Amino acid sequence: SGAITLDPGYGNTGSCQSAITFIDGEKGILRYRGYPIEELAEKSTFDEVMYLLIWGDKPSADQLAKFRAQLVEHAGLDERVKKHLEALPATTHPMAVISSVLATLSAYYPSTDDRDEDIVRLLAKFKSLVAWSYRRKKGLDYINPDPNLGYVEDFLNMMFGSYDEATVSAMHQLLILHADHEQNCSTSTVRMVGSSHADVYATMAAGVCALWGPLHGGANQAVIEMLEAIQDDGGDVSKYVTMAKDKESGFKLMGFGHRVYKNFDPRARIIKKAADKVLDALGIDDPSLDIAKQLEQVALEDEFFVARKLYPNVDFYSGIIYRALNIPTDFFTVMFALGRMPGWISQWRELRDENARIHRPRQVYIGPKQRSF
Numbered sequence: 001s002g003a004i005t006l007d008p009g010y011g012n013t014g015s016c017q018s019a020i021t022f023i024d025g026e027k028g029i030l031r032y033r034g035y036p037i038e039e040l041a042e043k044s045t046f047d048e049v050m051y052l053l054i055w056g057d058k059p060s061a062d063q064l065a066k067f068r069a070q071l072v073e074h075a076g077l078d079e080r081v082k083k084h085l086e087a088l089p090a091t092t093h094p095m096a097v098i099s100s101v102l103a104t105l106s107a108y109y110p111s112t113d114d115r116d117e118d119i120v121r122l123l124a125k126f127k128s129l130v131a132w133s134y135r136r137k138k139g140l141d142y143i144n145p146d147p148n149l150g151y152v153e154d155f156l157n158m159m160f161g162s163y164d165e166a167t168v169s170a171m172h173q174l175l176i177l178h179a180d181h182e183q184n185c186s187t188s189t190v191r192m193v194g195s196s197h198a199d200v201y202a203t204m205a206a207g208v209c210a211l212w213g214p215l216h217g218g219a220n221q222a223v224i225e226m227l228e229a230i231q232d233d234g235g236d237v238s239k240y241v242t243m244a245k246d247k248e249s250g251f252k253l254m255g256f257g258h259r260v261y262k263n264f265d266p267r268a269r270i271i272k273k274a275a276d277k278v279l280d281a282l283g284i285d286d287p288s289l290d291i292a293k294q295l296e297q298v299a300l301e302d303e304f305f306v307a308r309k310l311y312p313n314v315d316f317y318s319g320i321i322y323r324a325l326n327i328p329t330d331f332f333t334v335m336f337a338l339g340r341m342p343g344w345i346s347q348w349r350e351l352r353d354e355n356a357r358i359h360r361p362r363q364v365y366i367g368p369k370q371r372s373f
């Protein structure tokens with residue numbers, strides 16, 4: 001196998017060509033379809049970003065109205081989905097609930113010949129599934145979609161039975177910031193599974209599973225748990241920074257570091273500001289925010305983190321906002337999945353439209369030579 005180039009973790013392997021998301025990790029640039037993330041976070045809605053990512057351009061007023069109407073039309077979920085949710089113990093991690101129930105939706109909504117129709121249906125139903133899984137976990141009655149509400153408002157309404165302006169705007173921004181990030185672990189998983197022509201629900205369920213891990217989307221839950229542990233332990237952030245430098249400890253600073261960003265994560269900058277704003281607007285004083293800021297400061301002045309170019313990533317401050325919005329800790333990564341769904345879908349659509357070859361990496365075999373059994 002001399003011809004095989006080994007690249008563990010695919011740090012230097014381009015797995016596809018893509019016209020969706022651009023990242024310059026040295027300069028801290030992130031753009032969806034050419035639009036800077038800062039501008040989208042400020043001026044666009046999540047509906048527009050979903051459309052932009054999937055279909056390539058900013059929607060016209062007509063296109064947006066049609067898209068929104070389709071999202072409303074498909075928001076309902078088969079009553080039998082409740083039985084799936086209730087068959088799982090209420091203690092099941094929400095990412096396990098979401099991934100497994102999502103994979104079964106093909107039973108009720110089998111794929112059609114119209115890929116774009118399937119896509120809208122999936123976006124609409126995923127939102128309802130997330131909200132219903134929350135209601136089930138809390139033991140609350142299910143709330144049906146309200147055809148008069150936009151995607152984000154309806155999501156909040158199906159979760160909590162109400163919504164307010166500050167929460168809606170924070171939610172749009174968070175979902176936009178999470179919507180795509182080129183070939184990260186879950187997106188590469190979606191492309192991998194999609195390349196076998198597996199059904200779209202199964203493909204997206206695989207993305208959810210990949211996102212769950214604490215080195216990826218699961219970091220947002222892990223960050224809050226870390227901040228709480230620091231607080232319970234007396235609030236000495238230096239102790240945890242020291243521990244993170246010791247490889248033997250097995251402890252890493254959650255929400256720090258990134259494969260591609262080596263100067264800063266532009267999403268983290270926006271989220272940090274948003275955290276201050278949201279907590280202010282909702283009149284919440286969360287000691288975790290102070291601990292997070294202290295931790296960031298101490299780490300950024302530390303030689304170990306400076307030398308390795310480790311900075312706060314998107315997950316570092318997002319959990320503080322989710323908590324302020326009353327989202328339970330083990331639901332944080334589900335929120336990430338809700339935001340990332342249009343990204344996964346856009347990458348899957350691009351892959352299928354170009355009739356991509358099945359993904360099948362090679363290896364360098366290092367096991368025993370032939371032996372006799």
Ligand code: CMC
Pocket residue numbers: 009184214215216217218219244245251252253254255256257258259260308310313314315
């Ligand atoms: N705390 C302490 N040391 C770290 C950390 C950290 N959070 N991240 C990286 N390092 C060290 C790492 O040990 C290595 O040291 P050395 O060169 O001495 O061996 C060096 O920094 C380079 O790190 P790496 O492990 O080669 O980086 P990677 O590209 O393989 O992994 C990462 C990237 C994000 C998985 C990693 O930084 C990490 O585990 N961070 C904590 C989990 C996290 O916040 N994940 C969210 C990522 S962003 C959004 C998302 O994907 O959901």
